[in-house]
Amino acid sequence: MPAKNSNAMDALQMILAKANEVNSIELNIYGEKITLNYKPLGWRSINRSLSAAMEYGQTVEDQGSVSSRFRIDKYYIAALNEMIVNPPFPLTETFWNALPREVGIQLEAIIPNRSEEHTSELQSRFGISYAVFCLKK
Numbered sequence: 001m002p003a004k005n006s007n008a009m010d011a012l013q014m015i016l017a018k019a020n021e022v023n024s025i026e027l028n029i030y031g032e033k034i035t036l037n038y039k040p041l042g043w044r045s046i047n048r049s050l051s052a053a054m055e056y057g058q059t060v061e062d063q064g065s066v067s068s069r070f071r072i073d074k075y076y077i078a079a080l081n082e083m084i085v086n087p088p089f090p091l092t093e094t095f096w097n098a099l100p101r102e103v104g105i106q107l108e109a110i111i112p113n114r115s116e117e118h119t120s121e122l123q124s125r126f127g128i129s130y131a132v133f134c135l136k137k
Helices: 002-020 043-052 072-083 093-098 101-108 116-136
Strands: 023-029 032-038 054-060 065-070
Touching: 023 101, 043 054, 043 072, 072 093, 072 101
Parallel strands: none
Antiparallel strands: 023 032, 054 065
């Protein structure tokens, strides 16, 4: 029995160590070198970022379903907002919109890819929730 507890404690320590891990990326923004520190996305942060990227429309009457779409740009922004630690400037919508393309491409490299499985599961889960919400109205 003590071996199981020891294994569980080892796993917990590894999870906590990973959660506190901070990496950095150096960016060149209009000739200025900027270092951003970031942490890896945990399970909960990934799900929050996926949720932020989902948009829902009206119920499609003849199909009985809710229209939805996944916005990759919103996923990237939500994920980066979760990941970046103590940014040297505010991470506002204006900042993200004005970011040069080449810097955005560098930042995309640190973001975990969303899986199609995650997205379809999320669409299903939120579609059901949205439909129930509409019925309650």
